[in-house]
Amino acid sequence: MKKKTFYLTTGTAIIAFAGMLFTASSCNKSEQVVTPHPPANEFLTTVVMQCINNNAPHDTETCIWRDLTPSGTNPPDTSEAYLNLARNTTYAVKLYALDETKTSTAMLADTNHFNINNLPSTTVDVQIELEQRINYHLICFTLTQGTGVGLVNDLNIVRDDYDNNNPPLQVGFVDTFTTLNTAVSGGRMEVVQHHQPNVKNGSCEPGSIDYDVFFNVNVR
Amino acid sequence: MKKLSIIILALTLCIGANAQDASISSKSADNSTTSNGFIGLLGGYSISMGNWTHTSYITGDAGKWLSDNPDNLSAGFAGNGSTFGIEGAWYFCKNVGIGGLVSYSHYSFNGLDSISAGYDKSFDVDQITTTVSGGYDIVNFLTGLYLRFPCSDKLAVTAKLLGGFTSATTPQIAVAVEDGGVEDGTFTQQRCTANSFGYMAGLGVSYKLNNWLGLNLQGIYASSEPDFMIDNTNRNNSIGRLITEYKQPLTNFNICLGVTYLIGNK
Numbered sequence: 001m002k003k004k005t006f007y008l009t010t011g012t013a014i015i016a017f018a019g020m021l022f023t024a025s026s027c028n029k030s031e032q033v034v035t036p037h038p039p040a041n042e043f044l045t046t047v048v049m050q051c052i053n054n055n056a057p058h059d060t061e062t063c064i065w066r067d068l069t070p071s072g073t074n075p076p077d078t079s080e081a082y083l084n085l086a087r088n089t090t091y092a093v094k095l096y097a098l099d100e101t102k103t104s105t106a107m108l109a110d111t112n113h114f115n116i117n118n119l120p121s122t123t124v125d126v127q128i129e130l131e132q133r134i135n136y137h138l139i140c141f142t143l144t145q146g147t148g149v150g151l152v153n154d155l156n157i158v159r160d161d162y163d164n165n166n167p168p169l170q171v172g173f174v175d176t177f178t179t180l181n182t183a184v185s186g187g188r189m190e191v192v193q194h195h196q197p198n199v200k201n202g203s204c205e206p207g208s209i210d211y212d213v214f215f216n217v218n219v220r
Numbered sequence: 221m222k223k224l225s226i227i228i229l230a231l232t233l234c235i236g237a238n239a240q241d242a243s244i245s246s247k248s249a250d251n252s253t254t255s256n257g258f259i260g261l262l263g264g265y266s267i268s269m270g271n272w273t274h275t276s277y278i279t280g281d282a283g284k285w286l287s288d289n290p291d292n293l294s295a296g297f298a299g300n301g302s303t304f305g306i307e308g309a310w311y312f313c314k315n316v317g318i319g320g321l322v323s324y325s326h327y328s329f330n331g332l333d334s335i336s337a338g339y340d341k342s343f344d345v346d347q348i349t350t351t352v353s354g355g356y357d358i359v360n361f362l363t364g365l366y367l368r369f370p371c372s373d374k375l376a377v378t379a380k381l382l383g384g385f386t387s388a389t390t391p392q393i394a395v396a397v398e399d400g401g402v403e404d405g406t407f408t409q410q411r412c413t414a415n416s417f418g419y420m421a422g423l424g425v426s427y428k429l430n431n432w433l434g435l436n437l438q439g440i441y442a443s444s445e446p447d448f449m450i451d452n453t454n455r456n457n458s459i460g461r462l463i464t465e466y467k468q469p470l471t472n473f474n475i476c477l478g479v480t481y482l483i484g485n486k
Contacts, residue, residue, distance in 0.1 A: 030353040031329060035336040037346045132282030135457045165457050197343035198397050198456050199404045208400025
């Protein structure tokens with residue numbers, strides 16, 4: 001009887017203390033998981049910049065930068081990456097990003113007929129998703145001094161749209177371009193979309209790059 | 221009014237238990253003894269229950285975490301855990317006593333994959349590394365009523381109803397963001413401790429090995445509802461899950477084994 005009591009007591013005590021030790025030992029354990037991004041469904045092949053003259057809305061300038069092989073197999077198509085702006089004019093500017101990987105050559109966006117509300121069914125308007133993610137995207141413009149007085153001195157760019165961060169930060173999908181009343185100028189405009197998850201602070205430095213495209217700009 | 225109700229309940233149970241005990245004693249011919257109280261250790265498995273066990277990460281357009289979704293706000297990602305404690309009671313009536321319990325419980329984090337995938341979807345980045353440290357910890361300092369209903373000279377059904385002070389701590393969740401080969405920093409939901417009223421109700425069986433030692437098996441239901449005000453550090457936007465306040469019942473059910481030292485046999 002005494003032996004049975006001893007075994008029962010000891011057994012229960014061991015279970016209770018094992019629980020205690022398990023509890024104590026598991027307190028400071030860290031668990032970690034690495035989640036890679038699932039394969040993307042969409043590519044970003046085409047960047048369209050549409051500039052509408054504030055005083056004459058029929059005066060709409062559109063330029064297109066396209067790279068249908070995001071892997072870099074072929075060089076980008078810059079045949080429509082030209083923007084002609086009038087002097088002393090203010091433009092309402094909108095940037096669009098498209099996926100044209102499944103679009104036939106005949107149906108690709110072109111500068112004469114581009115209408116964001118009338119895209120072929122095979123073209124994906126990636127801009128919709130980008131605008132839902134404005135809190136960690138930023139467009140940065142860099143002007144390169146070119147001909148005449150130089151684009152840097154002749155074109156003023158202001159980002160008009162803000163995100164939902166606190167305080168709100170600029171985005172750059174919607175902009176105002178103002179050309180000055182000076183001599184003819186030309187140059188190159190670099191447009192970079194920065195992806196800044198958790199690091200967006202209003203400056204262009206943090207984060208990675210979604211696209212980095214060039215347009216040749218003339219003010220005349 | 222509440223105090224009065226408790227006193228009346230205690231006296232009623234006391235009288236009832238005494239009557240039952242007298243009946244048993246009259247049937248029992250041996251000279252069994254009944255202790256005046258006990259002090260003991262208990263430990264076991266703890267099952268978390270309710271909203272704080274949920275692992276919801278519900279997103280809307282473009283992976284945005286829905287900050288007004290009730291499931292998102294109540295999900296606590298608590299897993300199961302273990303508990304241990306020390307308790308004692310003094311039977312001021314034959315089978316009704318008062319006592320107390322100090323216990324510590326630890327719960328794992330559940331749904332780490334889910335939360336990490338959620339952040340990845342929200343931020344649309346190449347890689348998210350989520351690290352959880354600490355889990356949930358709950359410490360109870362409870363006092364209340366202890367009852368026993370003897371079935372034989374060795375076996376008794378026990379019950380307890382306790383209330384008091386509960387302190388709970390949430391886990392730390394660190395999320396490292398990487399995209400395009402660039403480290404985009406690590407933001408952290410810090411550990412947070414909050415105190416509240418807690419209560420516990422238990423039912424079990426105890427077995428008296430001899431005049432000074434007993435064993436027991438208990439099922440214990442416990443709950444508290446602390447209001448956690450959570451700090452989030454290095455958090456630069458509110459796209460992914462962001463919890464700054466968490467107030468949900470931390471409910472759990474414990475299955476415990478205990479060893480008791482019986483005091484003051486009579």
